[in-house]
Amino acid sequence: MAAPLKVGLAGLGTVGASVVRLIAEQQQMLQQRCGRPIKIVAVTARSRGKKRGIDMSGMRWVEDPIKLATDPGIDAFVELVGGAGNPARAAVIAALKAGKSVVTANKALLAECGLDLAQLAERQKVALNFEAAVGGGIPIIKTLREGLAGNAVTRIYGILNGTCNYMLTRMERERLSFDECLKEAQRLGYAEADPSFDIEGHDTAQKLSILASLTFGIQVDPEAIYVEGITSITTADLEAADQLGYRIKLLGVAVKTDKGIEQRVHPTFVRKDAAIAQVMDVTNAVTIDAEGIPPITLVGPGAGGMATASAVVADVADVARGVRASPFGRPSGDLKVSKKAPMQRHEGGYYIRMLAVDKPGTAAAITKRLAQYKISMESIVQRHSSPAGGAERGKGPVPVILITYATTEDAVRKALAAVQRDKVISGRPQLIRIEKN
């Protein structure tokens, strides 16, 4: 029998403990699939004494993660410590330098220094696998790296953050306010005590930067991403979306344009009949558009101990089988610096919701400004809040909801600034991009 792959595992939280369990339970199947056994021979975690309900017999405890990463007794290092800083970063670098293949779920680390790590892995001729870093249990990394090798992908977009999708789902279904919903999500453990990393879109942006690199052969660069979170979304927006045949999803989108690769994270109107619009609660999904073929969508659990662990184990199995692809699908020397397509030149349709001052000439003033910036409207709805309609004229601002045909971010921003200067609306207009699908 072939020699076992000896694994050192750092981090024994929910995911790490599930990895230990899964490898023990699936020992036989893994051996068949890989042609050799997989053995976790050494582990480390913050607290040695903690009860984890897993069998760690036969595993050495190594106090220092970096010692573990370079341990002569291991062939591969699994990093589940998390965070872009140390010890995760130092341990991963040490493992690669020591010629160990690395499996990690650490999106922050990859977003921050993915290129450097990929270069190091290539130089050392070892694997750097990170299926679990994006989309949890969805095999999106392998699909982009190896499964769609011949496809000229033109766009990739996805629901990459379970917290945001959970909140948008509940807000839509139950007409809850953002704040009520956030409290619920926190109570149920779907949102962190400090939720800003999720709800401001930064988690999605880190994941998108990894997908964009794999898809378009560019260097990972979260700084190139325009990021907008979901904090401004109101039930009024969700109701309007519903009536217009859309749902609102926080999407990460990377698209090839003639100005470069446009990368953006923002709440998005998606047509209800699109596959991605059906994705509810904490579920994640990624849609891939390639030239000449209908879209491919992968849907599944974006988080959770077992789902993430199963992605980690699949990565370890690839190491055991001796499969080694370029971490980002192409040799890192071929990865180009992403030419950032400026957001001002983004082209697409827009949903705009404004509170119009209820006096004669308001609609004319708004439509005039839009025409000035060559924005065509697909629909306009002006709703008097009183059921009596016009009879109540003059009693307060009136919601106006617009859907535009494709235009540019620049034109919309300028038109709305002009409308504000005209003092025909009260407050700031709400602006949500429409993604064609």
Added chain:
Amino acid sequence: MAAPLKVGLAGLGTVGASVVRLIAEQQQMLQQRCGRPIKIVAVTARSRGKKRGIDMSGMRWVEDPIKLATDPGIDAFVELVGGAGNPARAAVIAALKAGKSVVTANKALLAECGLDLAQLAERQKVALNFEAAVGGGIPIIKTLREGLAGNAVTRIYGILNGTCNYMLTRMERERLSFDECLKEAQRLGYAEADPSFDIEGHDTAQKLSILASLTFGIQVDPEAIYVEGITSITTADLEAADQLGYRIKLLGVAVKTDKGIEQRVHPTFVRKDAAIAQVMDVTNAVTIDAEGIPPITLVGPGAGGMATASAVVADVADVARGVRASPFGRPSGDLKVSKKAPMQRHEGGYYIRMLAVDKPGTAAAITKRLAQYKISMESIVQRHSSPAGGAERGKGPVPVILITYATTEDAVRKALAAVQRDKVISGRPQLIRIEKN
């Protein structure tokens, strides 16, 4: 630069021509991804003279597919001839025997002799890749073979036939009869002149046999599959499904039971909010259930020249990169003979539609028979066709629609046979299985 992978391609229909085009167009990207160029050096097809609109300069024409398969000038053989018989079969065997890696889209060939081919490929230490054989452009084979290596999959099910899904979608949306819909599908090229292979479920069964092998480590065996097509589905069934919160899809299902692996193809009630229920028209989808994690669903084009070609090219790219997995995910010597779970022992809910004779005691007779076989009902709807309801009693048979809780195929069959013997229904009852999701 590394030596190119030299490819011989047999079959220049829609898919073959698209493969030639795709490899030419994506030459540079493929080279980056594989570390070496991919070159089609020789081709064959039924008719040499046919205009195909592709550039075949630099490609030798070899008249005999078997000569091409064993040509010393090629490293890999791509078989797009189709059919389980010769020349496809002989050419694939010849290529493997000559030590060439093989890429094929031929589901019929794999269903019929997949195990033999896998054994031969393993003995020769070459690849046998067939991503395009199931689910067209959806990377389901690679996902099952490599991407979910650590998952203990308990069930896999999918919409694997575009023709059937197209017909069910149109019947549902437009309340078309089966026959009208079939004519439309034939007119649009979505159904063959002889549609029986598709609509009777055999195409789905061939594909399911391949997925089941990869998923459960069993030998490919389409004979082990219970197969029922969609020809009995009426608009009355689709309307009832809609009202009860379901859609009807032709599914291929393979599930681990304590009696063995149950493999079946039949029209199925699926809950409207399941990902698979959203899959419309010719689109395909596969859902994978594994222990302890939410389902993973892959959705995409099940057919079409470019979609299928992209899967073929991804397979060729794996050959170029030197990736070689066991064709069915495990060494063929480890693949077990599938213990066929008898369909009579299938457990699940059922939709039953009957035409009850309109006389006193009918409902009592039906419910008595169901109770006799320990079948519990979730719902029962009896609809008098006249809007006046009871006033028209005695004027003809009355549709009765039942949804049962989980029971066995055996119990349902016996109960319905008894109901028929009781002469309280007219004609044969309609029976559609409900798939939990």
